[in-house]
Amino acid sequence: MPETEIVIVGAGFSGAVTARVLADAGHRVRVIEKRGHPGGNAFDEPDAHGILVHRYGPHLFHTNSARVFDYLGRFTVWRPYEHRVLSEVGGRLLPVPINLDTINGFFGLNLCEEGAAAHLAGLREPRDPVRTSEDVVLNSVGRALYEAMFRNYTRKQWGLDPSDLDASVTARVPVRISRDDRYFTDRFQAMPADGYTALFRRMLDHELIAVDYAVDFLAERDRFKPLHTVYTGPIDAWFGHALGRLPYRSLRFEHEHIAGTDSFQPAATVNYPGEQAFTRITEFRKITGQQVTGTSIVREYPEADGEPYYPVPNQASRALYRRYRALAKAERDVTFVGRLAEYRYYNMDQAVASALKAAGRLMKALA
Ligand code: FAD
Numbered sequence: 001m002p003e004t005e006i007v008i009v010g011a012g013f014s015g016a017v018t019a020r021v022l023a024d025a026g027h028r029v030r031v032i033e034k035r036g037h038p039g040g041n042a043f044d045e046p047d048a049h050g051i052l053v054h055r056y057g058p059h060l061f062h063t064n065s066a067r068v069f070d071y072l073g074r075f076t077v078w079r080p081y082e083h084r085v086l087s088e089v090g091g092r093l094l095p096v097p098i099n100l101d102t103i104n105g106f107f108g109l110n111l112c113e114e115g116a117a118a119h120l121a122g123l124r125e126p127r128d129p130v131r132t133s134e135d136v137v138l139n140s141v142g143r144a145l146y147e148a149m150f151r152n153y154t155r156k157q158w159g160l161d162p163s164d165l166d167a168s169v170t171a172r173v174p175v176r177i178s179r180d181d182r183y184f185t186d187r188f189q190a191m192p193a194d195g196y197t198a199l200f201r202r203m204l205d206h207e208l209i210a211v212d213y214a215v216d217f218l219a220e221r222d223r224f225k226p227l228h229t230v231y232t233g234p235i236d237a238w239f240g241h242a243l244g245r246l247p248y249r250s251l252r253f254e255h256e257h258i259a260g261t262d263s264f265q266p267a268a269t270v271n272y273p274g275e276q277a278f279t280r281i282t283e284f285r286k287i288t289g290q291q292v293t294g295t296s297i298v299r300e301y302p303e304a305d306g307e308p309y310y311p312v313p314n315q316a317s318r319a320l321y322r323r324y325r326a327l328a329k330a331e332r333d334v335t336f337v338g339r340l341a342e343y344r345y346y347n348m349d350q351a352v353a354s355a356l357k358a359a360g361r362l363m364k365a366l367a
């Protein structure tokens with residue numbers, strides 16, 4: 001390959017956005033992706049029944065950033081979509097995030113907003129400082145709702161008690177006194193009209209972008225002599241785990257098709273904080289709006305080993321990550337960007353924002 005190429009490792013949001021920004025600025029880039037497809041964990045595809053499913057779990061796009069939304073809008077038409085989630089608690093389905101209906105349903109009450117606020121004020125266990133994921137929930141809704149909806153779900157999802165996770169994890173899910181039952185309240189909430197994979201194929205379709213699929217860069221790194229490398233894989237893998245392994249949480253996805261019905265469950269996602277081994281079930285046609293016969297769902301089973309899907313936000317992992325970041329800073333010809341390379345629990349829009357920033361910095365440096 002020509003020495004002037006920039007190599008980008010990974011064709012997920014971080015890699016694809018960086019590739020496109022650099023290519024639009026006239027740089028020749030080569031994307032190396034170890035999987036056989038683009039999109040990273042946002043990859044979607046029609047299943048055997050023609051239903052568009054997300055192979056690596058449900059991906060709902062939401063952002064407050066007009067910049068990110070408009071940037072991706074160059075490569076897709078958006079279909080407005082607001083996600084809603086129910087949680088199976090004691091045999092009933094209650095809204096998550098906790099809202100007025102959750103409070104009334106859970107406690108068998110019929111409170112108005114003021115009444116519910118007063119009720120929660122009596123239940124909450126104030127924490128100062130709010131340090132852990134347990135603190136966040138106890139501090140806002142008290143022990144009964146914490147134990148019914150958060151403690152076990154979190155233990156399943158992370159293999160850790162909420163008291164061993166940063167506050168930021170359960171703080172992703174707010175508490176509301178209103179009847180708003182949307183999972184997100186961002187300004188922009190939408191799905192790519194013909195899927196994420198189509199978005200990625202358009203983004204990577206540029207005369208200055210080449211993509212090699214099914215190549216593990218780290219296994220073949222000697223083959224490449226790039227001018228600069230943008231790496232979006234796990235940061236500890238780049239350094240051969242020299243300082244020890246960073247923890248990542250994995251999942252197993254169990255996809256299933258149910259024929260003869262156009263609805264499996266009453267919401268796009270149902271969470272299971274109980275004793276089931278899975279955490280949630282998502283029904284895709286409710287998200288994509290696809291008009292089909294039959295329906296396809298996915299169950300998510302958390303696992304310790306496997307593909308690194310989630311960085312684990314807590315003190316110990318942060319301390320280890322900082323040591324890897326110090327090594328990364330010393331690699332002058334490599335940019336580390338993305339959920340795995342920055343070891344940050346990024347949503348898609350945050351990965352895009354980070355990639356836009358990194359690409360901007362890199363262009364200045366290369367100018
Ligand atoms: P990734 O998507 O992980 O892409 C990294 C790519 O690098 C992968 O394709 C990988 O194969 C490749 N790679 C790694 N190492 C190598 C190597 N050595 N050689 C070649 N290629 C390599 N975000 C939302 O905003 N909304 C959601 O609803 C949402 N739901 C999610 C549900 C699940 C189950 C998961 C796991 C994540 C979810 N996310 C969601 C987060 C979203 O997936 C990430 O923010 C986004 O995918 C990050 O993009 P990325 O490019 O940084 O990483």
Ligand code: UDP
Pocket residue numbers: 087096149150151153154157169170171172173271273
């Ligand atoms: N969570 C929970 N119960 C729920 C929903 C979320 O305990 O019904 C906790 C759990 O720890 C989860 C975190 O809140 O990992 C963040 O939830 P989110 O839905 O944002 O997780 P993601 O979609 O990223 O898997």
